[in-house]
Amino acid sequence: MTAPVVLVHGFGTSGRIWRPVTAALPGALTPDLPGFGSAAAQGRPGQTTGDMAAALAGQIGTLRGVTLVGHSMGGKVALLVAARWPHLVAHLILVAPSPPTPEPMSDEDRAALRAAHGDAGALRRQYGQGTRRPLSPQDMDQLILDGQRASRDAWHAWPDVSSREDISAETADLRLPVTVLFSEDDPAISPDVIRREVLARLSGAQARPIQGSGHLLPLELPDQVIAALREPLA
Numbered sequence: 001m002t003a004p005v006v007l008v009h010g011f012g013t014s015g016r017i018w019r020p021v022t023a024a025l026p027g028a029l030t031p032d033l034p035g036f037g038s039a040a041a042q043g044r045p046g047q048t049t050g051d052m053a054a055a056l057a058g059q060i061g062t063l064r065g066v067t068l069v070g071h072s073m074g075g076k077v078a079l080l081v082a083a084r085w086p087h088l089v090a091h092l093i094l095v096a097p098s099p100p101t102p103e104p105m106s107d108e109d110r111a112a113l114r115a116a117h118g119d120a121g122a123l124r125r126q127y128g129q130g131t132r133r134p135l136s137p138q139d140m141d142q143l144i145l146d147g148q149r150a151s152r153d154a155w156h157a158w159p160d161v162s163s164r165e166d167i168s169a170e171t172a173d174l175r176l177p178v179t180v181l182f183s184e185d186d187p188a189i190s191p192d193v194i195r196r197e198v199l200a201r202l203s204g205a206q207a208r209p210i211q212g213s214g215h216l217l218p219l220e221l222p223d224q225v226i227a228a229l230r231e232p233l234a
Contacts, residue, residue: 010072020222035154043151065090099197131214188215
C-alpha cells in the first residue's frame with residue numbers, strides 16, 4: 001500500500017500552491033496551516049512553530065507513516081511534527097525549507113514582509129523577486145488571493161515570532177529519512193543557508209540541489225518535487 005503524502009505550504013500561501021504536484025499525485029493531502037488559506041480564521045497573534053505543528057499533527061490525525069513534504073515555512077513546521085510526533089512520519093522531504101534555527105532576515109526585510117499583507121502590488125513584487133521562472137497568471141492570482149485573505153495576526157507572527165525560533169535542539173536527532181530539495185538560485189533562502197543551517201544540522205539528510213528555480217519550487221519546477229517524492233515511494 002502506498003504511503004499517504006501530506007504537502008505543507010509555506011508562508012503566505014495555501015495548499016493550492018501544490019496544484020501542479022497533486023496533478024501527478026491526486027491522492028496527496030494539502031492541509032492549510034492556521035491563519036492561511038481555508039484556515040485563515042484560525043490565525044492567532046504570536047502563533048509559534050509549535051502551534052502550527054500541533055494543528056498539522058491534528059490534521060494528519062490517524063494516519064501513520066506519511067511522507068511529509070514541507071515548503072519554506074512549512075518545512076520548519078514539518079520538521080517539528082517529525083520530532084514531536086515521530087509515529088506519524090516515515091519520510092520527510094523539505095523543499096526550500098526555512099531552517100530550524102532563526103531564519104536570517106534583516107529588519108528591513110521583516111518589515112517589508114509584514115507590510116505586504118493584503119497589498120496586491122506588494123505581493124506581486126514579492127513573488128516576482130522571489131522567483132526565477134515566470135509564473136502563470138493563474139498561479140500569481142492565487143498567490144495574491146492567498147496573501148489578501150490570510151490572517152493578519154498569523155502573517156505578522158511569522159517574521160516577528162516563528163521565523164526567529166530555534167527548534168534545532170528538538171530536530172537534531174531525527175531518526176527517519178530526510179531529503180532536502182533546494183535551488184542554487186533561490187534568492188529568498190540561499191543555498192548557503194540551506195547547507196549551513198539545514199543540512200549541517202540534520203544528520204544523514206540527503207541533499208538534492210537543483211538549478212534554475214527561485215523559492216517557489218512547487219510552481220516553478222514541480223517536476224523536480226514530483227521526482228523527489230517518487231524516489232522514496234518507488
